Amino acid sequence: MIPLKELQVKEVVQLTQDNMMDLMRFWSRFTNDIQVIDGENCFRVQSSLPHPLFNHILKTICPDNRDYFIKTLIQDYKNMNVPFLWRVWEHDTPQNLGEKLKEFGGEQIRSTSLMALDIDNFQPLSDPIPELIIKPVRNKFDSKRFTKCCSTAFEIPEFLSETLTEILSKQQVDLEHYVGYVNGTAVATATIFYSNGVAGIYNVATLPEFQGKGIGVEMMTAILLIAKLEGYKTAVLHSTPVGLRLYERLGFQSYGEMRQYLFL
Numbered sequence: 026m027i028p029l030k031e032l033q034v035k036e037v038v039q040l041t042q043d044n045m046m047d048l049m050r051f052w053s054r055f056t057n058d059i060q061v062i063d064g065e066n067c068f069r070v071q072s073s074l075p076h077p078l079f080n081h082i083l084k085t086i087c088p089d090n091r092d093y094f095i096k097t098l099i100q101d102y103k104n105m106n107v108p109f110l111w112r113v114w115e116h117d118t119p120q121n122l123g124e125k126l127k128e129f130g131g132e133q134i135r136s137t138s139l140m141a142l143d144i145d146n147f148q149p150l151s152d153p154i155p156e157l158i159i160k161p162v163r164n165k166f167d168s169k170r171f172t173k174c175c176s177t178a179f180e181i182p183e184f185l186s187e188t189l190t191e192i193l194s195k196q197q198v199d200l201e202h203y204v205g206y207v208n209g210t211a212v213a214t215a216t217i218f219y220s221n222g223v224a225g226i227y228n229v230a231t232l233p234e235f236q237g238k239g240i241g242v243e244m245m246t247a248i249l250l251i252a253k254l255e256g257y258k259t260a261v262l263h264s265t266p267v268g269l270r271l272y273e274r275l276g277f278q279s280y281g282e283m284r285q286y287l288f289l
Contacts, residue, residue, distance in 0.1 A: 027259050040222075044223060051199075051200060052192050055195040058188045059072045060072060069098070072107070074185060077109055077110040077287065078185065081111070084114070086117065087119055095126070108289045109288050110288075111131060114283055123284055137264055138264045141280055143259065145258050154243050157243055165190065169186075176189070177232055178232055179230055199219040200216070202216045203247065213231040213232070215227075215228060215248050219257065226260055229268065242274065263283055264277075
């Protein structure tokens with residue numbers, strides 16, 4: 026396991042990207058809807074499902090003929106008639122990739138902050154919330170509850186529910202999904218994925234009507250303590266501006282950003 030204090034900033038960013046790519050490899054093994062194309066110059070996810078959740082580029086190392094390379098990738102998605110995201114990390118090349126993507130029709134949308142936490146030094150901020158019961162996803166019924174809650178919080182379209190439920194119902198030792206219940210109602214979700222010596226955190230969501238009650242903090246606390254018990258020393262995630270305050274309260278620090286360009 027890798028202690029955060031031994032990592033340079035660029036290594037934290039690389040591990041965050043690697044963790045996301047490994048998660049996509051997991052996803053693609055559990056459903057025929059998703060295909061991962063893992064090449065020397067690009068890592069991308071594509072499907073016939075018309076949503077960027079299943080259509081995005083996660084790594085770019087452009088060859089010398091960069092304009093042709095970029096245009097070819099864009100055209101591949103356009104031929105499938107699906108919207109997609111091109112995610113740009115600080116170590117991707119060329120350095121002006123973002124400007125090229127805008128030149129070729131991409132719309133720059135909100136960036137996400139790349140954050141990491143020293144799990145060894147993590148301590149809960151408060152006592153557990155008595156009415157919140159956190160359980161791991163263990164079957165298709167649990168995964169349906171996870172999907173419904175997460176989709177509501179993130180405004181994910183209903184037509185993706187079946188594929189998401191299929192993926193979530195697959196049990197893997199390195200991937201755990203958790204649901205927070207209040208009086209039997211699924212109100213919050215979180216996912217933890219162990220890869221390359223770090224714990225990647227995803228799908229942290231709370232239903233709008235239950236926000237502001239400390240549930241997000243409690244969900245994060247639970248999965249960070251689980252990772253700590255498993256021997257992991259570093260947690261990584263990427264945060265939207267909405268979640269930034271929550272993660273900073275827990276002790277996460279920013280190590281850079283991932284820029285995003287949407288193609289419709």
